[in-house]
Amino acid sequence: MIRTRFAPSPTGYLHLGGARTALFSWAYARRHGGRFLLRIEDTDTERSTAASTQAILDAMTWLGLDYDEGPFFQMQRLDRYRAVVEQLLASGHAYPCYASKEELDSLREQQRARGEKPRYDGRWRPENAKGKVPPPGVKPVIRFRNPDDGVVEWDDLVKGPIRFANAELDDLVILRADGVPTYNLGVVVDDWDMDCNHVLRGDDHVNNTPRQINIFRALGAELPRFGHIPMILGADGERLSKRHGAVSVMQYPEDGYLPEALNNYLARLGWSHGDAEIFSLAQLRDWFDLAHVNRSPAQFDPVKLLWLNAHWLKQASDDRLAQLVAPRLAAVGFDTARGPALDTVVALYKERSETVVHLTEAVGIFYHRPPVPQALRDAQYSRESTVPLNALASRLQSVAWTAADIGATIKAVAAEHGVKMPKVAMPLRAMLTGQAQSPAIDAICALLGRDETLARIDAERPHWPQ
Ligand code: GLU
Numbered sequence: 001m002i003r004t005r006f007a008p009s010p011t012g013y014l015h016l017g018g019a020r021t022a023l024f025s026w027a028y029a030r031r032h033g034g035r036f037l038l039r040i041e042d043t044d045t046e047r048s049t050a051a052s053t054q055a056i057l058d059a060m061t062w063l064g065l066d067y068d069e070g071p072f073f074q075m076q077r078l079d080r081y082r083a084v085v086e087q088l089l090a091s092g093h094a095y096p097c098y099a100s101k102e103e104l105d106s107l108r109e110q111q112r113a114r115g116e117k118p119r120y121d122g123r124w125r126p127e128n129a130k131g132k133v134p135p136p137g138v139k140p141v142i143r144f145r146n147p148d149d150g151v152v153e154w155d156d157l158v159k160g161p162i163r164f165a166n167a168e169l170d171d172l173v174i175l176r177a178d179g180v181p182t183y184n185l186g187v188v189v190d191d192w193d194m195d196c197n198h199v200l201r202g203d204d205h206v207n208n209t210p211r212q213i214n215i216f217r218a219l220g221a222e223l224p225r226f227g228h229i230p231m232i233l234g235a236d237g238e239r240l241s242k243r244h245g246a247v248s249v250m251q252y253p254e255d256g257y258l259p260e261a262l263n264n265y266l267a268r269l270g271w272s273h274g275d276a277e278i279f280s281l282a283q284l285r286d287w288f289d290l291a292h293v294n295r296s297p298a299q300f301d302p303v304k305l306l307w308l309n310a311h312w313l314k315q316a317s318d319d320r321l322a323q324l325v326a327p328r329l330a331a332v333g334f335d336t337a338r339g340p341a342l343d344t345v346v347a348l349y350k351e352r353s354e355t356v357v358h359l360t361e362a363v364g365i366f367y368h369r370p371p372v373p374q375a376l377r378d379a380q381y382s383r384e385s386t387v388p389l390n391a392l393a394s395r396l397q398s399v400a401w402t403a404a405d406i407g408a409t410i411k412a413v414a415a416e417h418g419v420k421m422p423k424v425a426m427p428l429r430a431m432l433t434g435q436a437q438s439p440a441i442d443a444i445c446a447l448l449g450r451d452e453t454l455a456r457i458d459a460e461r462p463h464w465p466q
Contacts, residue, residue, distance in 0.1 A: 003034055004034065005191070008041065016232055019249045019266055022063070022065050023284075031289070035069060039194070041183065045180060055249075085181070085185070094144050098134045098135055100138070124143070141173045144173075147166045148166060151164065152166060157290045158227040159295055188215045188216055230270060230294060230297040232270070232298050258356070260280060260316075269298045272292050310354040310355075348443055385464070388413050392409065429444075
């Protein structure tokens with residue numbers, strides 16, 4: 001059975017690259033009827049925070065990426081890592097190293113001065129440390145004894161064959177002096193224990209993989225398959241970062257995006273299924289394969305994301321959108337209990353909104369009386385309109401209050417006064433919405449209700465030219 005995992009470090013918010021890794025790992029497991037695990041890699045105790053962990057969990061929930069096992073927390077598994085380190089020490093695959101920071105810094109300096117790549121020189125390898133007395137009071141780190149010769153190769157599920165010479169790898173620290181494992185040890189022990197047989201992650205980890213493979217081998221553990229997903233770049237070709245705008249996943253709901261849109265966008269970013277551009281999580285689950293993950297980096301395109309959001313907003317039910325809009329209106333002090341039912345208003349506007357934020361701004365006019373800008377008055381109110389508008393206002397007092405009847409009345413009034421329809425409809429729109437554009441004005445009247453429609457007209461009457 002295929003088992004994948006998402007293993008973020010809670011050292012910051014979940015960014016788009018992380019979310020895409022999670023999405024691909026989730027989709028791969030689901031597609032193959034496998035299992036998907038969530039593991040929080042919190043061994044960087046200085047940079048890990050509870051808030052970041054929460055942001056990751058929130059983002060997974062918001063995106064709808066359900067996991068079958070976890071969340072596991074590495075800091076709750078310290079005993080297990082230490083036991084594995086004991087095993088590696090006993091088998092000669094690891095050894096204590098007492099080199100001080102100063103010593104290692106100066107080693108690095110010397111290597112640089114000689115034009116060499118800085119690397120640990122194996123000074124505390126048992127054969128080099130014979131007769132050396134460990135400095136008193138120093139707790140050693142534990143290093144993995146990397147093989148000196150040969151190559152490490154794997155057939156990457158995304159990038160194809162990759163190989164590293166062992167000569168390029170040095171003896172990495174696997175356990176810090178305080179007994180906390182480093183990433184490369186924790187990840188191997190966990191992928192082994194949790195039986196993660198397909199490891200999909202960002203290609204910033206390609207350099208770690210040969211080290212991890214060597215540790216797997218030293219433990220006699222079966223190797224997972226690895227797939228490294230190219231990173232996401234900003235429009236300027238640089239790696240996506242804060243400079244490129246909202247990159248925290250949880251900023252997107254804040255900014256009025258729907259999870260369908262972000263999932264759709266992220267899935268399509270670096271993966272393709274024929275020429276399909278729009279697909280749901282369920283379709284991704286049915287279609288996802290690694291053969292169609294791009295080998296080159298993908299470029300983030302906020303305009304396309306917005307376009308997808310507009311699409312998914314149209315698909316969303318009025319009820320759901322009303323629930324997203326209601327707290328936003330309440331936050332700016334609008335009482336949605338006084339005014340038309342929010343779902344009916346949302347229905348009228350969702351076709352023309354790109355985000356929930358736009359939608360909220362648009363429907364606000366039903367719950368407070370919008371000011372009419374003077375420039376709009378100047379543009380829309382004219383002597384030609386004043387007489388038909390007066391006539392319309394009195395006719396609206398008795399017409400049946402449906403969009404169809406209201407629309408017919410506006411038409412009839414315009415015809416009776418020999419003016420084109422917009423001469424009546426446009427100033428009416430300005431009075432009711434404070435805007436030059438809106439959905440059909442008869443539909444707006446119908447939703448606003450007779451009293452409020454007439455009240456808004458009356459409030460603007462003093463501005464009509466006589
Ligand atoms: N914890 C690592 C990170 O957040 C990911 C490790 C992995 O997927 O192997 O970059």
